[in-house]
Amino acid sequence: MFAAHAVESAPHDSRPAMEAVAARFGGTVPDAVARLATSPELLNGFLAMSASFESCTLDALSRETVVMTVAVRNDCHVCIALHTGKLRALGAAPDLVTALREGRAPADERLAALRAFTLDVLATTGAVDDDGIKVLLAHGYTERNALEVVLGIGTYTMSTLANRLVRAA
Structure with a gap:
């Protein structure tokens, strides 16, 4: 089920995205991208939304706090691993990375408030008081x-x- 496509075997509309991702990852297509390529709509939609999120006004550590909160909540090991690497590349404190990976509030009060808000949005389906x-x-x-x-x-x-x-x- 859900074949891991090479660029050549992927649906035509997934190929440009796969090539762009491969260029960013030193010529290799990550397994998640290779599998999501089965649906060009999902792959291209995710990459467009991800680019939009990356360009929003939240600072990089705040964005990664949101991502890790969702990834841990949804138990996505691929996302946890990838975004742990992004946090480390950003120079995040090891205790911040550990707290987020373990689903705990970080010591940084600002990021803890953001994490709590993210969980509240999820728990209330947006009806945060x-x-x-x-x-x-x-x-x-x-x-x-x-x-x-x-x-x-x-x-x-x-x-x-x-x-x-x-x-x-």
Whole structure:
């Protein structure tokens, strides 16, 4: 089930995305991308949403906090491993990486508030109460950032569920 495609065996509309990803990964196509290529719509949609999330106004550590919160919640080992590497490349403190990987609040109060808000958005399907929003805002985030968290949740919910479905390694 869910073959890991090479660029040549993938549906035509997945090939440009696979080639672009391979260029970023030293010529190799990660297993998740090779498997998600079965659906050009999903692969291209995820990559477009991911690029949009990467260009939002949340800082890099905040974006990775959102991603890791979703990845751990959804038990996506591929995403956890990949985003652990991204956190380390960003120079994240080892205790931050460990806390996020273990599904715990980080010591950094700002990132802990963001993680809690992300979980609250997920738990309430977006119906976060005013106090929850105020806590996020009190930690220096904006209303725009709150909506960008929703973008990150949507992007990485798609990714984590698809990766688990195709048994990406």
